[in-house]
Amino acid sequence: EPEVTQTPSHQVTQMGQEVILRCVPISNHLYFYWYRQILGQKVEFLVSFYNNEISEKSEIFDDQFSVERPDGSNFTLKIRSTKLEDSAMYFCASVANTGELFFGEGSRLTVL
Amino acid sequence: TQLLEQSPQFLSIQEGENLTVYCNSSSVFSSLQWYRQEPGEGPVLLVTVVTGGEVKKLKRLTFQFGDARKDSSLHITAAQPGDTGLYLCAGGWQGGSEKLVFGKGTKLTVNP
Numbered sequence: 031e032p033e034v035t036q037t038p039s040h041q042v043t044q045m046g047q048e049v050i051l052r053c054v055p056i057s058n059h060l061y062f063y064w065y066r067q068i069l070g071q072k073v074e075f076l077v078s079f080y081n082n083e084i085s086e087k088s089e090i091f092d093d094q095f096s097v098e099r100p101d102g103s104n105f106t107l108k109i110r111s112t113k114l115e116d117s118a119m120y121f122c123a124s125v126a127n128t129g130e131l132f133f134g135e136g137s138r139l140t141v142l
Numbered sequence: 143t144q145l146l147e148q149s150p151q152f153l154s155i156q157e158g159e160n161l162t163v164y165c166n167s168s169s170v171f172s173s174l175q176w177y178r179q180e181p182g183e184g185p186v187l188l189v190t191v192v193t194g195g196e197v198k199k200l201k202r203l204t205f206q207f208g209d210a211r212k213d214s215s216l217h218i219t220a221a222q223p224g225d226t227g228l229y230l231c232a233g234g235w236q237g238g239s240e241k242l243v244f245g246k247g248t249k250l251t252v253n254p
Contacts, residue, residue, distance in 0.1 A: 034184075063241075073185065073230065073244040086241055121184045131175070131242070133184030 032056045034134035036122050042140045046111050051137045053105045053122030059132075061125040062105045064097065066090070066118040067136075073121065079105065112141045145169075146233055148245035156253050158220055163248040165231035166213045174207050174214045175242065177230040185230055221252045 035054045043049050055062050064076040077087040079097055096108045109116055119136040126132065146167045155161055165174065173192045177185035189198050191207035191214060198205045202225075204217040218225055228249050232242040 065242075065244075072246045073232070073242075075241045075243070078241055088241075123184075129173075129190065130187055133186070135184050136182070138182075 032132075034122055034124055034132050036120075036134035036137050038137055039135070040138040040140070042142065043112055045114060045141055049109045049112055049116075049139060051107045051109075051120050051122075051139070053107070053134055054103055055105055055122065055124035056126070056132055057103070059124035059126060061085075062099070063123040063125075063131070064107045065121045065123060065133075067121065068115075068118040076107075076120075109139075112139070114141050117141045146231055146243055146245035148229075148231055148248050150248060151246065152249050152251075154251040154253065155221055157222055159252075160217065160219050161221055161250070162215055162217045163229055163250070164213070164215050165245055167233060168212065169233065170211050171233035171235065172211070173234045174211070175232045175234065176205055176214070176216055177232060179228040179230055179247070181228075185232075188229075218250075221250075223252045223254050226250055226252050 037052045062079045065073050066076055067073045075088050077091045077097055078085045094110045098106050117140050119138050121136045122134045123131050146165055149164045173190055175190045176188045178188055179185040189205045191205055194209045194211045196207045202219045206215045228247045230244055230247045232244045234242050
């Protein structure tokens with residue numbers, strides 16, 4: 031069964047460092063998303079991406095964040111200068127024609 | 143800000159018992175989705191309801207969307223230890239972008 035895959039599964043970084051989280055969405059899906067979940071809190075929408083551009087973003091998705099689909103398969107989330115409060119699980123998701131959202135298993139980011 | 147409130151936040155029951163968890167909002171959604179999330183994994187879609195008053199059954203799970211499309215419930219009959227997990231509701235809007243607003247979830251523990 032096709033699935034959304036994310037790497038790395040866990041990344042530890044120092045505050046101020048750049049981080050890139052990678053996702054391979056399901057191949058025939060057209061919409062891609064990043065969500066995050068701070069430990070013990072709700073899953074929060076960050077950004078949606080369609081046709082090689084951002085279609086919607088939340089207040090959380092400030093200038094420190096960017097997304098890219100560099101090669102037609104990978105979908106990346108970059109955090110330019112990480113802060114302690116960026117520590118969270120980051121989930122990539124893609125949407126099937128049925129409207130069903132498929133989530134990856136997440137990348138845990140720990141900022142020290 | 144659209145908020146989805148889930149209750150109860152925690153629920154611990156014995157195997158064989160029935161339970162209902164609730165998802166309430168002051169906002170109207172075009173769809174309401176229920177997910178189950180295991181520790182360290184991404185949410186997995188259980189069901190999507192789109193019509194006010196709609197009832198969907200998935201084996202021992204019954205999902206209902208309120209008539210006004212502002213609330214939903216999940217009822218589990220004869221709960222089993224395998225039902226243990228975090229149950230999340232998420233509200234969505236039409237428009238092609240699946241920006242979902244998630245509740246904080248109900249953490250269910252079914253004891254053998």
